[in-house]
Amino acid sequence: MNKIQNAFAQGKAFIPFITCGYPNLETTAACVREMVKNGADLIELGIPFSDPTAEGVVIQEANLKALQGGVTTEKVFDFVKNLREEISVPMIFMTYANVVFGYGAEKFISTCAKIGIDGIILPDLPFEEKNEFLPLCRKYNVNLISMIAPTSENRIAKISSAAEGFLYIVSSLGVTGTRSEITTDLAPMIKIVRENTKIPCAIGFGISTPEQAKKMSTLADGVIVGSAIIKIISKYAENAAPFVGEFTKNIKDAIS
């Protein structure tokens, strides 16, 4: 079992997402510490990108503000390297293909391995294009996380059977962002996933409340929350960490 799968070993996993450097890297570090202290099992760190096409307005804005604040991929690498000295839960990057490609794929992925990043999620890298980075991810033992969407249908089996680390199940059509209700019938999708892989699966997109998290956790092995956390950071800025901690605790309690 690899490190990412360890995150799912003690019951349902909670995977919070945070955009690195929003509003600054000190706040990101403080928030991550609070997340871990309050039961987060795996941390998804967003490297800001100029044009995050899979994101709704909340995370788009966070990306933009982080970049305006001067955050770069290199600064995020240094930040993670330091954070890794005190944080032992698995951490993964979420960013866009050009952030990896533009930096130089081998340099990017080998650095991930060096600083203690366990996986990478690239929402604009579907199954058909994963060989762009998969050989390098294997070489450096960094999991390239696969995604399944409500429109995947006949693709679920092949994506699941080739997936590594954990499988990211996109709950709804559209981009990231909180939703009052998740209407997709996820159970049949997850049934096909289970038939094709033993790796854990986590549901993301649209989850913002403990009630939603609880409901989703009955279907999958973990839940991912992003926009709801970014909203808290937007509200409290540099003072967001304790509020993010409290939110983490509420979600973790609901799914435990």
Added chain:
Amino acid sequence: MNGRFGIYGGQYIPETLMNAVIELEAAYEKFKHDKNFNDELTKLFNEYAGRPSLLYFAEKMTRDLGGAKIYLKREDLNHTGSHKINNVLGQALLAKKMGKTRLIAETGAGQHGVATATAAALFNMECVIFMGEEDTKRQALNVYRMKLLGAEVVPIKSGTATLKDAVSEAFREWTRRISDTHYCLGSVMGPHPFPTIVRDFQAVISKEIKTQILQKENRLPDYVIACVGGGSNAIGSFYNFLEDKSVKLIGCEAAGRGVETFETAATITTGRAGIFHGMKSYFCQDKFGGIAPVYSISAGLDYPGIGPEHAFLNDTGRAEYVPITDEEAVSAFEYLSKTEGIIPAIESAHAVAYAQKLAPTLPKDKIIVITISGRGDKDCASVAKYRGVDIDE
């Protein structure tokens, strides 16, 4: 189709959209050789869009420049005023065959938005156009035209509020609503199969040029010159000459205030390989892969990328890409207006500007074809402003 032009192209899009592009590819494969489909499209081209467009011998311009013979491929004479209608009629017809009832599209200058709104009106389809807020201000008249045609126009405030952001938002909207919606992408860009589909629908331009020039001159041209943003009119102008190695193909990209400045949109000249908006191609970007804000006086060329087939043609040397500044384009806009009585789109004026430089260096028995991709009425206000003349639109 394999979706690749050398190393470029591909399908770098969210999983949510994968089955939609697979379905589109299957539909296109089914209909592209279908006689009824092609008859229907030809009828639309000829009886609705006004094809074939003229290949006009620009005698005064030729005499004035004193070198090669210059012909203008008059895509500006098409219905809705540009080459965009070729692609839109093709895609709208395909969408209709696929049972889609709603078209969404991005637009920069508004030409593709107007063309899409036009096709939606003709085919009784719902239509939503995404347009950068900056561009809705620069092209207020086109916003009104789209609304007049029954489309909803959504101004995009995110990012630089220009074409790139309109494309991003159209992709986002497509992930929200797929089952009844076709994304009518306006250029030879985005994920496979768009670069191929759009090229095939625009290839009518070079098919006609070839027939027309053989009739007029009994030989092929020596140069075909077209402007390049995403590159749909250029690839349309080049495609049927790709195998004719004697025909030099030249794409003119927008240098804005100059390729040595940051205010440029010259992707081949100043960019490098990257992955964005569904494709691997050349992009203007920073050293961390962040997409660079770009600038050109032409809203239609104000895009940080270029279609993957152009990236490939550049690398193989089959086509050459040259930067043209705002100043050169505006001068060409004025020159063609005064010399031939033809007001070209500011986009097309980039191609005219290069021909002005090239023609005098060539002997009189050489032939240049310039594609005038659109008409310039829409640009009069911004060119006037550039020249310091304040007029009401």
